[in-house]
Amino acid sequence: MAVVIPKNDSEESLISQFETTLTIRPSSNDVDEDNDISIDHTVLHNTTVNYTRDHSVVDIEELEENEIRDEQIPQFKSRRRYSLQPTEKLTKEKAYRIKAPHKDRVTSATSSKPGSKSPTPTPKSPSPDPLETYRHLLEPSPLIDYQLTRFTKTFQEFLGSNPHIQTESPRFVDSTDKTLILLSPYSAEHAFGRKWVTRSYLSTIFERPQRLLAACIGVSAAVTMFPFFYEVFNSTKRSSALSSHVMKVHGKNWPKKLIELCLESADKLDNDNIEVPGDWNTGDIYLTPKTINAIEGVLGTIETSIDSLYGKGEQSHNLVFVMIRPPGHHSHACLPSGFCLLNNVHVGIEYAFEKYQVTHCAILDIDLHHGDGSQDICWERAGFQGDYGQEEDDELEPTPRDEYGKRFAKYPKVGYFSLHDIKSYPTELGYATRENIKNASTCIMDHDLNIWNVHLQDWKNEEEFYKHYQTKYVQILNRANQFLNQAKKQYEQEYQEYLANSAKYNKYLLKPHLYNQPIEKPVAPPPFKPLIAISAGFDASEYESPHMQRHGINVPTSFYATFTKDVVKLAKIHTGGKVVSFLEGGYSDGALSTGIFSHLIGLNNDDEFLWNQTWGTEQVMKELVKGCKKNWVPYKKPQSDITIWANEVIKLARSMMPNAILPANYIYQSQPPEEKAPPIKSPMKDPEDDRKVLRHTRSYFKKISK
Numbered sequence: 067m068a069v070v071i072p073k074n075d076s077e078e079s080l081i082s083q084f085e086t087t088l089t090i091r092p093s094s095n096d097v098d099e100d101n102d103i104s105i106d107h108t109v110l111h112n113t114t115v116n117y118t119r120d121h122s123v124v125d126i127e128e129l130e131e132n133e134i135r136d137e138q139i140p141q142f143k144s145r146r147r148y149s150l151q152p153t154e155k156l157t158k159e160k161a162y163r164i165k166a167p168h169k170d171r172v173t174s175a176t177s178s179k180p181g182s183k184s185p186t187p188t189p190k191s192p193s194p195d196p197l198e199t200y201r202h203l204l205e206p207s208p209l210i211d212y213q214l215t216r217f218t219k220t221f222q223e224f225l226g227s228n229p230h231i232q233t234e235s236p237r238f239v240d241s242t243d244k245t246l247i248l249l250s251p252y253s254a255e256h257a258f259g260r261k262w263v264t265r266s267y268l269s270t271i272f273e274r275p276q277r278l279l280a281a282c283i284g285v286s287a288a289v290t291m292f293p294f295f296y297e298v299f300n301s302t303k304r305s306s307a308l309s310s311h312v313m314k315v316h317g318k319n320w321p322k323k324l325i326e327l328c329l330e331s332a333d334k335l336d337n338d339n340i341e342v343p344g345d346w347n348t349g350d351i352y353l354t355p356k357t358i359n360a361i362e363g364v365l366g367t368i369e370t371s372i373d374s375l376y377g378k379g380e381q382s383h384n385l386v387f388v389m390i391r392p393p394g395h396h397s398h399a400c401l402p403s404g405f406c407l408l409n410n411v412h413v414g415i416e417y418a419f420e421k422y423q424v425t426h427c428a429i430l431d432i433d434l435h436h437g438d439g440s441q442d443i444c445w446e447r448a449g450f451q452g453d454y455g456q457e458e459d460d461e462l463e464p465t466p467r468d469e470y471g472k473r474f475a476k477y478p479k480v481g482y483f484s485l486h487d488i489k490s491y492p493t494e495l496g497y498a499t500r501e502n503i504k505n506a507s508t509c510i511m512d513h514d515l516n517i518w519n520v521h522l523q524d525w526k527n528e529e530e531f532y533k534h535y536q537t538k539y540v541q542i543l544n545r546a547n548q549f550l551n552q553a554k555k556q557y558e559q560e561y562q563e564y565l566a567n568s569a570k571y572n573k574y575l576l577k578p579h580l581y582n583q584p585i586e587k588p589v590a591p592p593p594f595k596p597l598i599a600i601s602a603g604f605d606a607s608e609y610e611s612p613h614m615q616r617h618g619i620n621v622p623t624s625f626y627a628t629f630t631k632d633v634v635k636l637a638k639i640h641t642g643g644k645v646v647s648f649l650e651g652g653y654s655d656g657a658l659s660t661g662i663f664s665h666l667i668g669l670n671n672d673d674e675f676l677w678n679q680t681w682g683t684e685q686v687m688k689e690l691v692k693g694c695k696k697n698w699v700p701y702k703k704p705q706s707d708i709t710i711w712a713n714e715v716i717k718l719a720r721s722m723m724p725n726a727i728l729p730a731n732y733i734y735q736s737q738p739p740e741e742k743a744p745p746i747k748s749p750m751k752d753p754e755d756d757r758k759v760l761r762h763t764r765s766y767f768k769k770i771s772k
Contacts, residue, residue: 093227152322203355209725216721237294246383252363254726255356259734272653273405278726280655284662286718303366311416317460376422384643393650395437398454419478426596428546431484433603436506448514449473481516481549483542488521489617518545557594600647609656623682630668655691
């Protein structure tokens with residue numbers, strides 16, 4: 067439908083045209099305004115209107131001075147990694163003991179059978195140990211809605227106000243065809259903790275928990291368009307950073323050192339000291355004790371996503387989007403980088419191999435920045451020494467190397483295929499070393515390496531962009547297809563060799579005297595079992611902040627739906643349709659909300675291309691990001707399709723993860739300030755006549771303000 071809005075529209079909407087799949091009617095306009103968020107870096111291109119959340123927070127001149135002084139690019143990578151030897155011995159059991167006592171569970175918001183996913187019990191706590199002293203610092207936020215109670219209620223109100231959706235909305239015959247959206251509520255626990263910094267400096271910290279609200283808006287936008295195409299779940303499972311699938315990727319020492327640094331950060335922050343090692347970039351990486359909560363929550367959510375891909379019955383989903391932070395694709399095996407502490411996608415692949423025998427995985431990375439950490443770990447998986455890889459004392463299962471430094475390539479075998487801006491970090495001018503540029507431009511499909519990098523180009527309109535897409539960008543899909551095809555052929559060849567060797571071995575058993583030497587029993591190759599993973603970064607969006615996207619290279623919002631739909635097609639050829647997508651970058655409200663909206667519309671099992679061009683317009687983005695403003699209030703009487711729809715989307719999003727709704731100047735503190743008692747209400751006198759006593763009325767306050 068097309069709706070033309072009059073110029074004098076009372077809602078002051080900027081929308082001139084908008085198409086929805088369904089006619090949506092407004093539900094209740096009651097909202098909880100107690101907690102609001104106000105840190106946006108969204109800047110609209112080619113417009114005089116700047117929809118930042120709170121103009122008072124950012125002083126542009128100070129911001130630019132801070133960026134010159136403390137550039138948001140890690141400089142410590144030019145040196146060797148920080149010493150990763152932990153000073154205190156940590157075991158998996160001790161790591162579990164520092165968790166706040168709460169039962170792990172996964173809860174559903176839109177499932178027809180709430181609670182269908184059985185809870186995972188927390189390991190029993192053994193006898194106390196010294197780490198118990200940190201327990202009070204690790205108590206999760208009381209705002210976490212473990213059961214998604216608020217969202218479930220708001221979603222039911224939405225459906226109740228629109229009964230026609232029950233009959234008109236498209237749906238799948240098999241509920242497992244729905245896309246699973248996994249939320250990680252502990253992700254908001256990782257927050258900036260240096261309470262002494264200025265407001266302008268704080269505004270340069272892009273990777274903050276408030277990102278999750280904008281991400282929730284993107285999720286809600288997709289859910290309102292196709293309510294029966296998605297399942298929204300809260301994953302409250304927490305897993306140890308000392309799990310085998312984590313240490314196989316990151317070694318024995320870095321996960322332990324990370325936990326140690328998080329615990330030590332409490333005293334350092336209380337004493338106004340930088341909490342990370344001196345050779346780290348303090349503008350990118352920060353830590354607090356509650357970062358442990360976020361890390362364990364992320365790892366638990368990653369495991370839940372893989373379990374959901376290979377589960378049975380109602381727990382099985384072929385398509386999963388994992389909404390987690392901090393991101394992971396810059397993290398090397400033994401060096402954190404960018405905003406990344408652990409490499410989420412590689413940990414997920416290792417878990418899929420350990421538990422479900424996934425032998426091959428193609429990573430498709432569409433973040434604006436090259437995933438140097440993900441690619442470096444692929445070199446390690448191929449048997450080579452990574453740039454910042456595991457050394458001998460890090461390795462969980464050390465194996466010898468040949469004279470050229472290569473060892474046998476173990477399973478799982480991983481291909482890395484990236485579309486990124488070669489001008490941005492880690493190859494930004496001034497910091498672009500020869501090695502970084504070579505790494506971000508590597509293209510090789512041999513020697514157990516399957517790596518292909520493609521660089522984004524300028525474009526003037528979407529027609530020109532999609533010419534680039536069809537001729538250049540599609541290469542990463544083609545190379546992923548080549549990797550999986552070759553892997554399957556290699557398995558078939560190895561299996562035929564195994565059958566031939568088995569026949570020889572059986573003959574040897576019958577008549578060993580006919581053979582000059584013993585024949586060893588052949589070992590069957592592991593069955594070919596592939597997976598496709600997306601490193602879904604949205605900082606290449608046309609609506610990303612220019613402070614993050616400094617070189618004018620971006621993609622239209624429709625790209626995320628187009629590319630993702632093509633990935634789903636590729637998955638139906640190779641993996642039985644299984645795709646897992648992990649949230650990476652995206653640092654402005656506009657980029658995250660519209661990018662995730664588009665991505666989820668593409669990440670579904672419908673054979674039709676469902677994205678509508680009007681959904682990605684600047685005007686739609688402006689309506690969505692209003693929900694991230696401080697003190698957001700819904701339209702009282704929305705009349706147009708867009709304002710009715712935006713109201714419902716924002717209400718759903720704000721109910722989805724309430725602990726991510728934080729003030730602009732929110733900083734973690736180990737000792738939260740005591741809440742002041744509310745003032746005692748007393749009658750106030752008229753300033754013009756002290757004999758009169760008035761109530762607290764609007765007219766009174768208007769009077770004294772004149």
